[in-house]
Every structure is written in structure tokens, then in C-alpha cells.
Amino acid sequence: MATATAAEGPADRPQPSPRRDFAGVLTRGAGGRLWAIGTVTLAVLLAVPVLVILGFLLVPSGATWHHLASTVLPDYVANSLLLMLGVTLGTLVGGVGTAWLTSMCRFPGRGFFEWALLLPMAMPAYIIAYTYTGLLDFAGPLQSGLRQLTGWGYGDYWVPEVRSLPGAAVMLSLVLYPYVYLLTRAAFLGQSICVLDVSRTLGNGPWRTFLTVALPLARPAIAAGLSLALMETLADYGTVQYFGVQTFTTGIFRTWYGLGDPAGAAQLAALLLGFILVLITLERYSRRHARYHHTSQRHQAIRRYRLGGWRAAAATLFCALPLLLGFLIPAGQLSVWAVSLADTAYDARFLELVVNTLGLAGLAALLALLLALLLGYGRRLQPSRPVRFAVRLAGLGYAIPGTVIAIGVIIPFAWLDNQVDAWMRATFGVSTGLLLSGTLVALVFGYLVRFLAVSLQSVETGLGKIRPSMDEAARSLGVRPASLLWRVHVPLLRGSLITALLLVFVDVMKELPATLILRPFDFNTLAVRAFELASDERLADSAPAALTIVLAGLIPVILLSRSITGSRHVQPA
Amino acid sequence: MSNRLELCDVDVGYGARAVVRAASFALGEGEIGCLLGSSGCGKTTLLRAIAGFEPVSSGEIWIHGRRVATPGQMLAPEERRVGMVFQDFALFPHLSVARNIGFGLRHLSRRERRARVASLLELVGLGHTAELFPHQLSGGMQQRVALARAMAPRPEVLLLDEPFSSMDAALREQLAREVREVLKREGVTAVLVTHDQLEAFAMADRIAMLADGTIQQCGSGFSLYHEPVNRLVADFIGQGAFLPATAIDALSVRTELGRIAGTRPHGLALDLPAEVLIRPDDLVDDDASPVRATVVERAYRGAEYLYRLELPSGAEVLCLLPSHHQYAPGAQIGIRLEAKHLVAFARTGVQAASPGSN
Numbered sequence: 001m002a003t004a005t006a007a008e009g010p011a012d013r014p015q016p017s018p019r020r021d022f023a024g025v026l027t028r029g030a031g032g033r034l035w036a037i038g039t040v041t042l043a044v045l046l047a048v049p050v051l052v053i054l055g056f057l058l059v060p061s062g063a064t065w066h067h068l069a070s071t072v073l074p075d076y077v078a079n080s081l082l083l084m085l086g087v088t089l090g091t092l093v094g095g096v097g098t099a100w101l102t103s104m105c106r107f108p109g110r111g112f113f114e115w116a117l118l119l120p121m122a123m124p125a126y127i128i129a130y131t132y133t134g135l136l137d138f139a140g141p142l143q144s145g146l147r148q149l150t151g152w153g154y155g156d157y158w159v160p161e162v163r164s165l166p167g168a169a170v171m172l173s174l175v176l177y178p179y180v181y182l183l184t185r186a187a188f189l190g191q192s193i194c195v196l197d198v199s200r201t202l203g204n205g206p207w208r209t210f211l212t213v214a215l216p217l218a219r220p221a222i223a224a225g226l227s228l229a230l231m232e233t234l235a236d237y238g239t240v241q242y243f244g245v246q247t248f249t250t251g252i253f254r255t256w257y258g259l260g261d262p263a264g265a266a267q268l269a270a271l272l273l274g275f276i277l278v279l280i281t282l283e284r285y286s287r288r289h290a291r292y293h294h295t296s297q298r299h300q301a302i303r304r305y306r307l308g309g310w311r312a313a314a315a316t317l318f319c320a321l322p323l324l325l326g327f328l329i330p331a332g333q334l335s336v337w338a339v340s341l342a343d344t345a346y347d348a349r350f351l352e353l354v355v356n357t358l359g360l361a362g363l364a365a366l367l368a369l370l371l372a373l374l375l376g377y378g379r380r381l382q383p384s385r386p387v388r389f390a391v392r393l394a395g396l397g398y399a400i401p402g403t404v405i406a407i408g409v410i411i412p413f414a415w416l417d418n419q420v421d422a423w424m425r426a427t428f429g430v431s432t433g434l435l436l437s438g439t440l441v442a443l444v445f446g447y448l449v450r451f452l453a454v455s456l457q458s459v460e461t462g463l464g465k466i467r468p469s470m471d472e473a474a475r476s477l478g479v480r481p482a483s484l485l486w487r488v489h490v491p492l493l494r495g496s497l498i499t500a501l502l503l504v505f506v507d508v509m510k511e512l513p514a515t516l517i518l519r520p521f522d523f524n525t526l527a528v529r530a531f532e533l534a535s536d537e538r539l540a541d542s543a544p545a546a547l548t549i550v551l552a553g554l555i556p557v558i559l560l561s562r563s564i565t566g567s568r569h570v571q572p573a
Numbered sequence: 574m575s576n577r578l579e580l581c582d583v584d585v586g587y588g589a590r591a592v593v594r595a596a597s598f599a600l601g602e603g604e605i606g607c608l609l610g611s612s613g614c615g616k617t618t619l620l621r622a623i624a625g626f627e628p629v630s631s632g633e634i635w636i637h638g639r640r641v642a643t644p645g646q647m648l649a650p651e652e653r654r655v656g657m658v659f660q661d662f663a664l665f666p667h668l669s670v671a672r673n674i675g676f677g678l679r680h681l682s683r684r685e686r687r688a689r690v691a692s693l694l695e696l697v698g699l700g701h702t703a704e705l706f707p708h709q710l711s712g713g714m715q716q717r718v719a720l721a722r723a724m725a726p727r728p729e730v731l732l733l734d735e736p737f738s739s740m741d742a743a744l745r746e747q748l749a750r751e752v753r754e755v756l757k758r759e760g761v762t763a764v765l766v767t768h769d770q771l772e773a774f775a776m777a778d779r780i781a782m783l784a785d786g787t788i789q790q791c792g793s794g795f796s797l798y799h800e801p802v803n804r805l806v807a808d809f810i811g812q813g814a815f816l817p818a819t820a821i822d823a824l825s826v827r828t829e830l831g832r833i834a835g836t837r838p839h840g841l842a843l844d845l846p847a848e849v850l851i852r853p854d855d856l857v858d859d860d861a862s863p864v865r866a867t868v869v870e871r872a873y874r875g876a877e878y879l880y881r882l883e884l885p886s887g888a889e890v891l892c893l894l895p896s897h898h899q900y901a902p903g904a905q906i907g908i909r910l911e912a913k914h915l916v917a918f919a920r921t922g923v924q925a926a927s928p929g930s931n
Contacts, residue, residue: 469663473719475650476624476657477677478726487676491667 035481036387039378042371043390049408049449050396053273056266064255064264072251076268080247080275083169083240084230090173091229094322095180096222100210103188107307107315115561117319120326121178122553124510124527126238127546129162129171130534131330133242134337136162141333163243171243172233174326179232180225182560187221188214206305223286227279234275235401237513238531248272249403249513256517262411269404280399331550337543345544353545357525360440361508364447365455368504369497371448372455376463377485380471391456398453402446402514409446409518413437443518450514451507455500462496463489502555509552575638577602577762578623578730583632583642585615585622591630592618593786600730600762600779605753607765607777611809615786620732620766624657625650637729656723656731660738662715664707670694670718671703677726693721696755712739713748720752724761731756731763737772749775770794770810782806799914807850807916812879814890818849818917826917829886830856830864830908835915842919850916853879853893858900862907866890868900882908 101107102114120128134140136159143159146152161167191214199209237249248268256265307315338345371394379391397405413436424432436442466489474484490497512527519528526545533542579599586592593615600606608616621627623634625647634642636655641648656677664673671690678686694700697717707715716736723731736752737745753776756763767773773780774794781791784805790797801807804815818826818833820841825834826849833849841847866882869889873896880892880900892908900906 467661467663469659469661470665472624472626472650473657473659473663473722474665474676476653476655476728476732477722478651478654478679479677480649480651488665488667492665 033382035374035378036382036384039375039382039387040390042375043394046371046394046449046452047390047396048412049405049446050273050393050400051408052411053266053269053404053408056263057270059263059267064259064261065267068251068255068264068268072246073268075246076248076251079165079240079245080234082165083172083245083247084233086166086169087172087176087229087233088226090169091177091180091226092222094173094177095225095229096184096215096218098177098319098322099181099184099188100214101315101319103185104210104214104304105307105315106304107312109316109319110304113316113319113323116323117181118178118557118561119323119328119554120175121560122550122557123175123327123330124238124512124549124553125172125175125232125236126242126512126531126534127334127550128175128326128330129168129239129242130539130542131333131546132162132167132171134539135329135333136160165243165245168239168243168245171239172229172236174322176229176232177322177326179228180222183221183225183228184218187218191217220286224283227283227286231276231279231283231399234272234279235403235513237401237403237516242531242535248275249401252403252407253513253517256407262407266407266411269401269407272401273404276399276401276404331547334543334547334550337540338547341540341544345541350544353524353526353529354548356523357509357527357548360444360447360525361505364444364451364508365501365504367444368448368452368455369459369500371452372459372500373485373490373497375452376456376459377481377489379460380463380468381481395453395456397449398451400450402450402511403517405446405450406514406517409442409449409514410437413442413445438518438520440520440523443515443520446514446518447504447508447511450511451504454503454507458496458500458503459493462493466492499559502559506552506556509549575602576600576635577604577637578606578764579635580619580623581633581635583619583622583634584630585618585627587630591786593622593783595632596781596783596788597632598781598788598791600764603757603760603762605756605763605765605776605778607767607773607780608783609767609770609773609780609809610783611768614783616766616768616783617734619783620734620764623730623764624655624732625653654726654729656726656728658716658719658723658731658733658736660735662707662719664715664718664722666707669704669706670699670710673707673718674722674725676722689725693725696724696759697721713744716740716748720755724759729762731761733763733765735766735768737767737769745769745772746775752776782809784809799916801850801916804918807918811852812891813850813852813855814888815848816851816884816888816890817886817920818847819843820845820847820917824915826915828910829884829888830890830910833910833912833915833917835917839915839917841917846920847917848920850918851890851910851912853891855910855912856882856890856892856908857911858892858894858898858906859909860907862909864908865905866892866908868902868904868906870902871900882906 098113098117102110102117136142138154146157150157162171195213195217196209199213200206204212234248236247237253239245240247241250241253248271252265252268252272255261255268375391375394379387414434417432417434417437420435421432424430470488470492471484474488475481479487509525510527512531515525515528516531519525524532526549530542530545530549533539533545576599580596583596584591584594585596596619598606598608608619610616618627622629622642623636625641628647629642629644631644633640636653639648641653665676668676671694674693675686675690678689681689690703691700694703697720699714699717699721702710702714702718707718710718720733720736733752737748740748749772765773765776777794779791780794780797781788782797782805783789790802790806792800797806797810801810807813807815816828816830818828820826820839820843821832822843823838824836825832826839826841826847827833828849828851830851864884866884869881869883871881872879874893876896877893878896878899880894882890882892884890894900
């Protein structure tokens, strides 16, 4: 009985028992509505700090603000801009130059530099900053050596003052150029070799081809890498504070602690956020274009130009320099300091620092992973506009300086504590004081806001590779969404999940400003301790903690470099 | 008679964006149905609505006497007891063949599960691959695993979404027949989605032909080919050309090739222009025939040649002749009608279908 217009009423159909009718989970679309609601709620919660800061743009400015605006604000803006200019120059020369050399040329050590150039990423800027301060000090190895060698005395020679704005720009460039290197290198390798060949057949030499074809094609990637480096520059607190350069982040600290004006600090943070948003837009915009440049399906292996003689030597030197200055020398100095303290430094107190840091980083990484799974999977189940927007909102934190997030966390937490306290006093006559502010809860929440994007990105990339038909196959076999996640996605995602864990773990270990502001009283981490000791001019004493952070920072670098070397086979010319 | 699957007036999608409109379709126990149509006709959407991945905006879907979808309410896919074989097979890469097949059998004890998996492996002829992983199998074997996995929980209805599209074209019909045999042996009620009519003919008991989101006709392959209810179906199924015609009585029409008589009244008005479908196998060459046609082009098909012929009026028809009758383009040949079915529609101002289409 199958006709195109079957119109029998339900009467002659077996009447279903009401219990079986819609007995199962009722859903709209392929996923649970609960997941969607949960996803949006979580995302909004995580967006609170950023929204709070943005809200301060609307609050009428108080007396402090006017004071700030007429005195130090112009300095903050000017210094931040100058710093960005310096980092732009430094990372462009270092990043693009090394990317081009390692991807297009052959010279001694090329294969080694290809991954080793990433090593400076393991070095937090504030650590490299005080390491160089120690190195170039009057009593440091450089000057002492110079004096011994030449017999000069104080004032007979000139050494550049590293604790200055140009010094800060150099320090930041040394550890941030890998962003530009990484993305630019990928762009060069992704370029169709045919395009470059066409340029050669049209009569352009290698240099001209680089300048007129390869470089313009890589421009979106360069811009994306640069905007990442600049975001980190704006987020930096340790370096500029240590060097005494007044920027937004130091200004926020000063307004918060020195002037005791949360609103003024929040308004500075909001202004800083404006700068960041410009950079995010720039980065998104560049990547939008980058996508079009990778459409060529067939990749012919690159034939690298063989460099010989002085050119090869120059290329090796050019790649060795950032590696030496950005990693080997400071890491060496840290090791020397750390070894010199071998008898005394590794006591119960240091152990406590390590335990605190590892516990905190592990907890934050696990929670971030769980949240990322919930959000990423929620978005997969219900890719509706509000859910997509919410997930994007939750991932915004990574671009935002830790200082800004810390202020954005502490203000609503304090408000909540005060509300609870007032209510408790009014109803029960008991004062609860501060329940959340200044506790680990606030600190971990701050980390989640800042670093969720890292694990979210790993999880979403991994999920994106699992075809939707996998989910549908499992569900038509009787598996519910929650159990689908555990039975299909988690096993398939294992690699991405481990990566996500490691990345957040290391990021939390390195994070300084948010930890400084949000940590409970007398709770120390390696990063905080290293910074405090360095600020007290006890550079050598801070080395054990700093070195531990650098070693942990090597983990993501190794992961990255493994994915780099495994990504493409290049035939030698 | 109770239906395993019944779709009553189903719309999928909303308003102007409705992908499927007013689809009604039913399958009895053990029947194999097919949703046939070109890409974008809505066939996959309809299948996904049956599976529970798309909501219906109007109408009802019933599976074995249970209402599973109405507007605003839908039973989750995992509650519907439908099995589905996906276009890309969607085998779980982290599980062995045996564990893929056993994936939907959690409700069984370990022993029962093992027995069911073994019998399914046997059924699809893959007993030796139980511990292999999907990437170690050929495409055809993966497809059989996907079939076994979908059948394992004994679904009320098995849905197959273009299951042969990633296969070698030469193998498709054979695979379709093999799958049909497996389904028939197990008495599975199934719905196949495909754009390939030969696949549909090889596998299905009943075919619903979709175009523009609407089921145009529902019936056997034979009736779709020889008794299409409208131009859309006639154009899609098989090859052929339309010739202008005039009805001369209730059963027959006149064309420039002569008179064609059907066995049933064609229902056309006597004085209005009509058109009639001429299949390539409705024509034979006959030197004695008064009707002469010019060969425009020919395509070699192995056992036959497919000719495109121009009639004196300028209209074109297709003609299939054994390959030992060879005519070069430009040659004049005599042709004669030998049609056993009359497929005629009132002219709607459209000129004859371009021959060679489809």
C-alpha cells in the first residue's frame, strides 16, 4: 500500500500506547537542548570579566581618571606604542628573515634551526629580562670580563642600558619573534611552488621573486603572527615593570594598589582592551585572507636555493643569533645561577612552590579541558547562532592581558562577596567576609577565562576532524549524546586532549600578572616567586624557579616542533 | 496490513525553504523502498527526517506503529530503532570490525553480543576480519561492515544513504544486488537513497521518485520507466525524446512517426496539442518504412549504437540499434515505431525534451 498520496487516517493504524509515544528523550534538531543551555550559560559566565571591563567604558570617569589622564596616561599610551613599534621591527626582521631562510634556502644547520628557532618561546619575557640585567650588570660576567681583559675601570667604556624602553623592546622581540616565524614559515611552505616558478620564468631572480611574489603572498600570515606578538607585548607586565617602563599594565597595577582606585584601574584596563580588540580584528582579518592563499590542492615539493660561501655563513649566523640571544645565553646563565645555589635553594620551601604551581596548573588545565569538551561538543550538537557566538565569546580571553582579566574577575567577585555578606548580616547577623575573592577559586576562574581558548582550540580542531556521520551512526545505534562523547569522541580525540592539557598547564605555570593580583594571601607560585626575588635584585636566587618554568615551557615547543618537522617532506635541490 | 514505516504528508524545512513537501510513503514488513532523485531533490533530507536527524515541519512519521515525529516534537535518533548506513560508512576508526558491529549491542550480555556479531560477520562474509581495524579493509569490505553494524541491533527500519556512491561504478549494481540478498535473507525493512536508477532498480521493491522536494511517483521500476506520470519522471528515468502528438481517440495518438496506441485511456483532449515520449528502444530501423530520418550523431555502446536522429519536421529522437547496423552521421535511414506503451502528456508550451538529456 504505497501510493504517492497515501491518505489513510491514523484510525486503521495500530494505536500506539501513550507511554511509547514519544517515550524517549524529546529533542529538537540532532542534539540536546540541555547541552545548548549549558553551553551558553558557561560561556556567558566565562565572559563576565571581559564584559565587566567593557562596562567600565560606560561608567562616568571619576577624579582619579582625570588625574591619570592629565598626568601619566599620555606616557602609558606613548610608551605602549613605542614598545609595539620596537617589537614590530624586531619580530619582523627576526621572524620573517629566519622563516624565509629555513624554508627556501639550504645552508649548514638549516634542519636544526627549523625547529630550534622555536625555543625562545619557552622563555617568559620577564625571565629573559632580568637574566640580561644580571648578565650586563656592572658586576655581571660581561662587564667583569671586559674589565679584566682590558684593564678599564668604571666609566671607561659604554654598555647599553638594558633597563630601558628599547631594552624592553629587544627582550620582548627575542621571545616573541617565533610567532611571526611560525606563521610566516607555514605560509611560505604553503605557497604553490608554481607561482614562484612562474616568476622565475618571467625573468625575476630569486631575490626579486621573494620581494615581489613570496613576501606579498605571505603578508596575511605575517600580519597574523605580528598581531599575536603585539598582543603579548601589550599583555606583558613583568618586563616593563622590572625595567621601569610605564605602560598600561604597570599603570593598572599602580592605580589598583598605589592609588587604591578600582574604577580607575578598570578604566585603564578597558582602554588597553580597546588596543587589543584592534589587534584581534587585524589578526582575524588577515587570517580571512590567508585562507584564500592555501586553496592550491597540489603541493609540489619546494626546491631550496643552495647557499654557498659567505652567504651560507651569513644565513647560519642570522638564524643562530636569535636562538643564542633568545634562548641559549639566558638559559645558560640561569643554569649557572641555579647550579651555584644547588646546596641551599632546593629546600622545603622550593618544594612547596613546585607543588603549588604544579597543582594549580594541573587543576586549571583539567578544568579547562572539561569546559572545552563541554563547550566544543555543545557547539557540535547545536550549532545554532547563539551557541556559536557564546563559544566564541568564551574563547576571547586568550587575547586579553592577564592584568585586565584579573581586574575583571576581582570586581564581580568582590561585589558578590559583599552582597552575600550584607545579606547574611541582615538576616542572620553573621558576617561572612570575603568568600571567593582572594581564594584559589578566583585564581582558577581567572586562569580558565584566560586560557580556555587554548584547550578549546585543540578540542575544536580535533572535533572538526571527526565527521558528523560518526555521531549520527552512533546515535542511530542507540547511543545518547553524553555517552557518545565518552564512547566515540574522547577516544578519537585523545591526542588533541593531551595537547590541550599540556598547553594550558604550561601557560598557567608561566602566567604572572593574573597570579600576582588574584592569588590568596601568602600563596606563591614559581612565577610569582621568581619575579619577586628578581625585583628584590636577588637575581641568582630566582634562577631555580625561573629555570623550572623555562623547562616546562619547552613542552609545548617540543610539541610544536614535532608537528613542524612531520608536516611536509621537502626534496633537496 | 500494518506498515513498518509510514510517512504521512511530511514537510521538512520551513516555508519557502521547505526541502521536502507533502511526502507520503509507506513500506510493509520486509519491503525495500528507494528514494530516487537527482542531487538536491530532498531525498537525503527525507531519509534524515526518518532517522531523527531533521525535524519535520508538518505531517507525521510512524515506525512500526509508533509515532516518532510530528511538528515540534521528535523522538531522538537513539530512541527510534532505525539503523543507518552512511555514504562515508562512518566506521569508528578506534574500534575493530567486531567492536564496530557490536557498538549498538550494549543491552546484550557479552555472550549474546559475541554470538550476534559472529552471525553478522558470517552474513556479510567477513568472518576473518573481526579483529582488523577499518583502515585495513577495502572500500567494499568497509561497506559491508557498516551494513552489519546497522543491522546488528535488529532495527525496525534500515536506512541506506547513497551506500554505493563511493564504489567503483562497475561494481555498484552487483553490490546492490548482494545487499538486497542480505536484507531479504534477514527480512529487513529498508529504505535506500540514491541518484542512480540502475541501483534503485537492482535493489528496491518500490521506488519513490523525488523532484523539487516532492514525491512525483511511487511504484516499481517497471512502472516508473514505462508509465511515468509526468514529464519530470519521464525525463529522469531512462532516456527518450518527446514528439508533438495529437490524440485521435481515447487510446491512441498520432505523431509524425505514425499512430501509437496504448492499453489504457490516455485522458488527453482530442483537439489540444500533446506530446508523447519515445524511448530509444521504441524505434527499429526498417528500410521499407516510409518515415526517413537523418543520423545527426551516434554513440557507441558496445552491443548497440545510440543514434540521435532528425525527423523531417526537425524534431529529434533517440534510437538504439544493434551495433552491426552501422550508419554514418548524415545517412538517411528508414525507421518504424514499435512501442508497447503510450506515454503522452498535454503540451504545456514547452518544446520537446532535448534528446540525449540524461
